Amino acid sequence: MPRPVKSTTAATTADEDVARQQAEITRLLLHHIHAPLAADLYLRGILPAPAPAEAVRFVIGSRKTRTPEGLLGYEIPLRANGEHGELRTGHDITGILRTLLTGTHIWSTSRVSDVMGMTLIRVDPATLAPCTANRDDRALTVLHGITAPAPEERPDPRLRGFLYLTKDRLRLYLDSPSAPSVIAADVRPSGGVTALLTALPSLLAEERLRTVDDADPHCRCLVDLTGP
Template identity: 45%
Template sequence: MTDPEDREQQADMTRRLLYHLNAPVAEYCRLRGVLPAPGAVRVAIRAGDDEHRRDFLYEIPHDTVSPYHVPGLLRTVLTGPQLYSSSDVSEVMGMTLIRLRPEEITPDPEPEQGRALTAVHALAAPGDDEDPFLIGFLMHGDGLLRLYVRRPDRPGILGADIRLTATPATALLASLPSLVGEEQYRRPAPDDPHCDLLVDLTNW
């Protein structure tokens, strides 16, 4: 039914949407599932309150949008009026299927909580329980995230401040284990009893 590239995209999409099992995608809109389809992924959404609800299945082609932008794409579709041609609407498994054209939709920016979740997930690698790098986090200030980390070669806890930008700071997150060891970014942490030093990476 699907080729290896499709399966890889669908797995990535599933991981990115898991958060919305607990948090609404948009007001009164809950994630119900992520379904594989050839060349696309289908996202099942229940819209409305308990008395007036409908189930929708939004089909998103793989080659038009990255998995990172899918939640924003869905927020745009779910929070504003949209027009669809009859060829883009059908029914599958009792749900209204809507085939989206992502190139015609401007995704809503990721909320701060979603950006923080992306950063924390990237650093909280499974299998690191015996010698974890990330041991805590705090959202604070204007779009700032403090990551509490420890290095196996040094005692103590470091608080690393990063800025939650609109796009994922993948290069920063990948470099974080080495950046926290650089003296130029370190400063005392007199107001935070949860770490021994602060590492300021807000302008990195």
């Protein structure tokens, strides 16, 4: 149950390189809420892993599944070769996810846990066979570069992830220069989207609207924007 945010709670500043890459991966993979990653498996959420982990959690399920209980999460480290390695790109992540979603994989119990009502598997990409980009992936890179290039300036707020909670409740994970730690915002896609996007920066800044959801470790606080 959400509770008020204590005024003495200090925001944890995420490493900016990791935060930027989480946002970039989210931007590049958003189309997989419509386009399957494999068979009938779609992206149902992207979660910024709680600090200090340099990782992203990808939530997978069927296209009709929009509740955490029917979803499966994979935590993938962002660095390719330990803590000093290069950060993985969205295309690297797509290949890893496709490998995970095809064939049979056996997981050690030490790598399996629960979060927000769904099973979470912590993946070691070094144990997986590599999956290279296909022609459609490469075509998408070209199209993205022309129609949706990476922003030159940091968006405010910046989208770090999202998660379907119900059929009409979507949780956004955001940060901004004034609030570098992750703030979650629950919204209704069926509502007034244009008005919501216009008002979102000011609503996130309203301290009185912030609560804490103890069941969600991916954000410091929560703003519920689903009301009338």
